[in-house]
Amino acid sequence: MTDELRDERLSRLYRESAAGEPPPALDAAILAAARAAVAPAPPRRPGWRAWMLPTSLAATVVLTVSLTLVVRQEQERVEAEAPPPAAPSRPAESEAAAPAVRQEKAATAIEQKAAAPPSGLKREEVRPQSEPLARPAATEAPAAPAVAAPPPAPAPAAADAVESRAKAAAPLRPEAARAAVARTPEQWLEEIRQLKSQGKEKEAAESLAAFRQAFPDYRLPEDLR
Amino acid sequence: MHEGMSDEALMLAYRDGDAGAFEALYRRWRSRLYRYLLRQCGNAAEADELFQDIWLKVVNARRGYEVAAKFSTWLFRIAHNRLIDHYRARGRAEIASFDDDPDDADAVAALPARPHEQPEALLERKALAEELVRRIEALPAAQRETFLLSEEGELTLEEIAAATGVNRETAKSRLRYALNKLRAGLKELR
Structure with a gap:
């Protein structure tokens, strides 16, 4: 205290007059701020949890890419090793293994067929109920070789096997056999109808037999049964 | 619990995380500091503002608090400095x-x-x-x-x-x- 200058009378009088208190709201605000300043902070998330989302995303991407590569390699291997005689020898699949020259011929044949559709019944009218199942495999066939890698060693052997089978099956002309490889079942059946209408019953029968072999599950229209 | 503690011990306890120590300290000094500001400003609104600022400075300065002087000396030095800033800001004579x-x-x-x-x-x-x-x-x-x-x-x-x-x-x-x-x-x- 300031004892040497202390005036007790004055001090007593001052204390009697000493009015003035902070408002309660101010007290509350200050005390709340003081408490908040020393309140224990909420537990921080461990550092590894912050990396959880990006890490899981990266792992997903790596897994997806790896699986895609494995599946693609497996497809190529199966295509390369597929033994043609045992295979159902669907035209599309056989063509997928054929050399590029044959692909071009097949594509040309399809284009020619598309450019000059046969007269008579419309394609929609003769399309069997099962067509939606058979059609995609046939129509996608020309595109398949473009995706596939260059054929490995066994591939020419498989293509040759298809060709020799076609020769052994009948006097079906080689170009017709190649065309059959790339055409749709409907187109093939239309060709058979044309052969029959031209009186080429034998060729029509052979072609029909080849058709049955190529599409054993295909339900033939009544006029060709 | 905090009754017998000195002002300095309370401030040290608050520095170490005891919010109750701050409240005890605040109760001891709130009226005196407020009247000091009220007489100096002559205006309750200004006194309120300064009062809050000063106590928040105390709160924020807790980490570096050491007993180098009496708590009241430290508190009123903060108040004095804040008051001088206040006068300067308002161009007061x-x-x-x-x-x-x-x-x-x-x-x-x-x-x-x-x-x-x-x-x-x-x-x-x-x-x-x-x-x-x-x-x-x-x-x-x-x-x-x-x-x-x-x-x-x-x-x-x-x-x-x-x-x-x-x-x-x-x-x-x-x-x-x-x-x-x-x-x-x-x-x-x-």
Whole structure:
């Protein structure tokens, strides 16, 4: 205290007059701020949890890419090793293994067929109920070789096997056999109808037999049964 | 729990995370600090603002708090610095009295008795106390502050000097002037 200058009378009088208190709201605000300043902070998330989302995303991407590569390699291997005689020898699949020259011929044949559709019944009218199942495999066939890698060693052997089978099956002309490889079942059946209408019953029968072999599950229209 | 603890021990406990220690400390000093500000500002709104700022400075300074002086000296030094900033920001004339400490430029000597409060009426103690406050508020800011630090802060001359950044003789001179003027003013009323 300031004892040497202390005036007790004055001090007593001052204390009697000493009015003035902070408002309660101010007290509350200050005390709340003081408490908040020393309140224990909420537990921080461990550092590894912050990396959880990006890490899981990266792992997903790596897994997806790896699986895609494995599946693609497996497809190529199966295509390369597929033994043609045992295979159902669907035209599309056989063509997928054929050399590029044959692909071009097949594509040309399809284009020619598309450019000059046969007269008579419309394609929609003769399309069997099962067509939606058979059609995609046939129509996608020309595109398949473009995706596939260059054929490995066994591939020419498989293509040759298809060709020799076609020769052994009948006097079906080689170009017709190649065309059959790339055409749709409907187109093939239309060709058979044309052969029959031209009186080429034998060729029509052979072609029909080849058709049955190529599409054993295909339900033939009544006029060709 | 905090009753017997010194101010400094309470502040150290608060620094270490004891919010209850701060509350005890606050209860001890809230009224005195508020009155110090109220007399210095003469305005409750301004006193409220300064009061809150000062206590928040105490809160924020807790980490670096060490017992280098009495807590009250430390608290009123923060208050003094905040008050000087406040005067500067508002361009108040009070700031001049801290620099020059003009003895005869104060308003106490020229403060007339209120016409309706003749000496006879002011004999009543309550009225006398109110007049004392009026005369305190009319003191030059530096003298008024020294008187308030002595009364509200219960600081010694050395502590007042430390809180206001002057030497002991300056603090003593200011307090002497303040007391003389207040005594003289009250004597006029008797």
